[in-house]
Amino acid sequence: MTGDDIWGRLFNFANYGELLALVQNSIIAAAVLGIVGGLIGVFVMQRDMAFAVHGISELSFAGAAGALLLGVNVVAGSLVGSLIAAVLIGLLGAKARDRNSIIGVLMPFGLGLGILFLALYPGRSANKFGLLTGQIISVDIPQLGLLITLSVVVLVALLLVWRPLSFDSLDADVAAARGVPSRALSLGFMVLLGLTVAVSVQIIGSLLVLALLVTPAAAALRVSSSPLLVPLLSMLFGFVSAVGGILLALGGALPISPYITTISFAIYVVCRIIGARKAAGGRASARRPLVAAR
């Protein structure tokens, strides 16, 4: 295969307008997920939950694979797996160390279970692969509606608990002393995370969920520490990665996930470079006003 062939398979914009119309709903779903993923990612980073996201996504995969085997709604199966994992991690893993060991135990179990279900499933192999690496284009309209609804629910819920959750993420002891219901909030957050992961599994696949739930927030944190700008940037990065990935992937016959993960990664790299420059330039001047004030 020549370089031109590979290029042609990677990017092909023939009949682009018609294709665009066909996948309009997928793009909306990806856009909403990109925004929600970027927003919840800010808390995932602050609460040190990246590993938990990965753990939840493997159980979500098992749930989806089980649903595929039984011939029931795949999104529902994915949701069940996600929520079970999220609640278990929330209940048993209050402390970071407990949490990591529980995730480490759950994750291979979930993945193994999923592989078993897929091996038993007699249908098309593209469906199988899709759960691991994404299949947004093949999700039908009613399911897309469900994905969008779930994302909006998470978005609204996050905004309503924003302040107490920020307080709890920063310093759970002080937040509890100030009357923040720390335990309920942690569990609630895990449920929201579970919902977001279940939606992400449908769009970019369980193996790549981190690209929308962690990378955008990690990138935003590199360039800002404003409590307003970080979530806004993170949502923007998630949106650009998810929608940009679909738009680029559209013409080719390849899965969309690599496009999303690559854009997301490229944004992170750029932010890291900008962050490093800022730190180098700022170190000399940052302390000056402080010294002057004394």
Next chain:
Amino acid sequence: MTVAPPALAAPVLEFENGALGFGGRSLWSGLDLAVRPGEFLAVLGPNGSGKTSLLKTILGQQRLDSGTVRLAGHEIRRGDRSVGYIPQQKLVPPGTPLRGRDLVTLGVNGHRFGPPIPRRSDRERVDELLDDVGATSYANQPVGTLSGGEQQRLRVGQALAGDPVLLLCDEPLLSLDLHHQRAVSELIDRRRRTHDTAVVFVTHDVNPVLDVVDRILYLAGGQFRQGTPSEVLRSDVLSDLYGTPVDVIRSHGRVIVVGVPDGHDHHDHHDEVAE
């Protein structure tokens, strides 16, 4: 402030015959304690003597095994906004998306659910608090880039947000340099003088606050002694408490406790001696 005038003031915090154990071991029992408005009580004692548990009891996060504890005349409630809490200094990791003023803002509205729409009244209150604790000059810098002392000043501001009648401090000076130890303890002292806020100050080293302490509660080995510093920080009193000869040495305005048995004190014994 809604407390009664100091002369006749009822206690802000009152333990009656309080007892608390941990894992089958009694931490303290028969504790009668009254802290009045504007009073500065230092709680001393080795690790594992129940200092932190005492704070948790006052915060309503732990129940007494027996006896009662009351705050401003009523039962302790969890998350009572009339109690300010200053934790041990835990450095905020660099890269945390918060500026200095956001830390204080959490004290003002961090418990509030609902859409995070900024209010002018909150912002004004935060400005006021920042000014109170002298943190205005670095209020807009990322918290993670501030020194431990600067972060701790912000935490004092955060704790004062609810206009507390009682300020609980859990080793707030730990790992601060002398300059910041003095600055932070002065902030706390000034607050109780201007606002009649009672202070319960847990520390393993009394020296940074020796000048401002009214009374001491010394916990050790399941027992306790209380009184003014000159009544408690004495060789005979502490020897009796520890059940072994302990020397209290006063030198250049500092108090040094020598000979605390190892079993009572796991690793910060030397802090207490050397600091």
